[in-house]
Amino acid sequence: MKNSLTFTPLFLAIAATIAPLAHAADASPADGFVEGSSLKLNARNYYMNRDRRDIHTDDSKEWGQGFIGTFESGYTQGTVGFGLDAHAMLGLKLDGGGGTDGSSILPYGSGNGKAPGSFSTAGGTLKMRAFDTELKAGDLFLNNPVIAGGMTRMLPQTFRGVSLVNHSLDGWMFEGGQASFTKLYNQSGHRRIGTSYGALPTNADSQHMNWAGMSFSGIDGLTSNLYASELKDVWNQYYYDLDYTYVVNEMISLNPGLHYYHTQDTGQSLLGDIDNNTYSLHFTVNAGHHSVTAAYQRVNGNTPFDYIAQGDSVYLDNSQQYSDFNGPNERSWKLKYAYDFGGLGLPGLSTAVSYISGKTDLTKVDPQSRGYSAWYSADGKDAKHWERDIDVKYVVQGGKAKDLALRLQWAVNRGSNGYSAVDRDVDEYRMIVDYPINVF
Incomplete structure (x- = not known):
C-alpha cells in the first residue's frame, strides 16, 4: 500500500483561505524547541464485558493494559518555528475471554478467535508555526465534528495526513486538513479510512478525507461551529452547532x-444514494451540583447517520455508550440526571444516569442499497429500542496518585424484533482506570 497524500482542489482551497490570516497578527515569541517540550504518559487499564442477551452466546469479555506516551516539542526561535511531536502506544492482553474476544479492546483474533498477547504502534508529526498558524504533517490526533479519532477504548485512534490551524482573530479558530490513512484503536497498522455503519465494497475504502471548519467563542457563554468535509467517493458532510449558557x-x-x-453522496457513491439530515436539540438546567438534561434527536433519511469508522465524530446529544440512536428515520428522546458529589464533601466523585428511547421505520430502507441494506427490516415499520446508562467516575484530588481516575459504566440496550437486526439486546459493563503522569 502506498502511503501518499493527494492535494485535491478542495484541500488547496482550504490552505489558500486560511494561510493569509496568519498575517493579521504579530509573531509571538517561541519558547524554544527544548524549553517548550513536554512528555506525558498515561497508563490505562480497561475491562469491557458485552453480554449479548438475544443470541445466547458467551459474553464478549476483554481486559487489557494500555500505555500511551506522547512527546511534544516546542518551536525553534524565529518568525517561522519548527517542531516535532511523537507518540508510542502499547496494548497488553490481560484476558481475552478464552476465545470470546470482540468487544474491540484488543485486536480481533485470527483462526482460533483469540486476540494476540500484545500490540503496539508509534508515530511522529512534523510541525511548523508562523504567526498564529500551525501546520502539522504526519500522525495526527484529530478532534472535530467531522473527523475525530476514537478515544473511548484502551488506546486512541490516529490519522495520517496534514492539518492547518489558525487563531489570528480573537474568539475564532479556523482549521482544515486532509487525512489518507487511520490507525484504529484496536489495531497496530494503518488502513484506508472507512465508515462506522456503511459496508464499503471490498478493497474500495475511501482514498482520503478533506475537511475545513471554523469555531466561534467570542461571546461569553456562546459557542458555535461550522464544518464541511468530503470523504472521497462516499459523501460530502456538513455540520453546524450552537450552544449557549445563560x-x-x-x-x-x-x-x-x-x-x-x-x-x-458524492463521486462514485460507494455507499449508494445518501440524502440524510440529522439534528439534535438539548436543554440543560444546572442547579448547584445537580443537572437535568432533556434532548430530542431526529434522523431524516432512509440511511442511518454515519461517520468515520471507530471515530468519535458523532456530535449528537443521543449518542450513548452502546447505541448512537442514528437509524434511518429514527426519532429519539433522552432524559439525563447528573450529580457532582462535591456538594456532599466528596470532590472528584460524580455520576450520571440516562434513559433514551428511539423509534424508526426500517421498511423504507432500500434492501438493495450498496452500503446500508443490512438496516432493512420487513417487520421494522414501528421498530423501537431503548437504552439505560449509569456512569460513575472518581478522580483523585491530591497526593502521589493525583489525577488517577476510576470510571465505571453500565449500559442496557433492548430492541423490538424489527430493530434487533442492527442493534442487539446487550448488557455492557466497562471499568476504566487512567493514571496520567507528566514526566516534564
Missing part, C-alpha cells in the same frame, strides 16, 4: 443547544 444566578444556569448534520 447564568441566572450563582446557583442556576440554563443551557440550550443544537447540533445539525447534512450528508450527501
Whole structure:
C-alpha cells in the first residue's frame, strides 16, 4: 500500500483561505524547541464485558493494559518555528475471554478467535508555526465534528495526513486538513479510512478525507461551529452547532443547544444514494451540583447517520455508550440526571444516569442499497429500542496518585424484533482506570 497524500482542489482551497490570516497578527515569541517540550504518559487499564442477551452466546469479555506516551516539542526561535511531536502506544492482553474476544479492546483474533498477547504502534508529526498558524504533517490526533479519532477504548485512534490551524482573530479558530490513512484503536497498522455503519465494497475504502471548519467563542457563554468535509467517493458532510449558557444566578444556569448534520453522496457513491439530515436539540438546567438534561434527536433519511469508522465524530446529544440512536428515520428522546458529589464533601466523585428511547421505520430502507441494506427490516415499520446508562467516575484530588481516575459504566440496550437486526439486546459493563503522569 502506498502511503501518499493527494492535494485535491478542495484541500488547496482550504490552505489558500486560511494561510493569509496568519498575517493579521504579530509573531509571538517561541519558547524554544527544548524549553517548550513536554512528555506525558498515561497508563490505562480497561475491562469491557458485552453480554449479548438475544443470541445466547458467551459474553464478549476483554481486559487489557494500555500505555500511551506522547512527546511534544516546542518551536525553534524565529518568525517561522519548527517542531516535532511523537507518540508510542502499547496494548497488553490481560484476558481475552478464552476465545470470546470482540468487544474491540484488543485486536480481533485470527483462526482460533483469540486476540494476540500484545500490540503496539508509534508515530511522529512534523510541525511548523508562523504567526498564529500551525501546520502539522504526519500522525495526527484529530478532534472535530467531522473527523475525530476514537478515544473511548484502551488506546486512541490516529490519522495520517496534514492539518492547518489558525487563531489570528480573537474568539475564532479556523482549521482544515486532509487525512489518507487511520490507525484504529484496536489495531497496530494503518488502513484506508472507512465508515462506522456503511459496508464499503471490498478493497474500495475511501482514498482520503478533506475537511475545513471554523469555531466561534467570542461571546461569553456562546459557542458555535461550522464544518464541511468530503470523504472521497462516499459523501460530502456538513455540520453546524450552537450552544449557549445563560447564568441566572450563582446557583442556576440554563443551557440550550443544537447540533445539525447534512450528508450527501458524492463521486462514485460507494455507499449508494445518501440524502440524510440529522439534528439534535438539548436543554440543560444546572442547579448547584445537580443537572437535568432533556434532548430530542431526529434522523431524516432512509440511511442511518454515519461517520468515520471507530471515530468519535458523532456530535449528537443521543449518542450513548452502546447505541448512537442514528437509524434511518429514527426519532429519539433522552432524559439525563447528573450529580457532582462535591456538594456532599466528596470532590472528584460524580455520576450520571440516562434513559433514551428511539423509534424508526426500517421498511423504507432500500434492501438493495450498496452500503446500508443490512438496516432493512420487513417487520421494522414501528421498530423501537431503548437504552439505560449509569456512569460513575472518581478522580483523585491530591497526593502521589493525583489525577488517577476510576470510571465505571453500565449500559442496557433492548430492541423490538424489527430493530434487533442492527442493534442487539446487550448488557455492557466497562471499568476504566487512567493514571496520567507528566514526566516534564
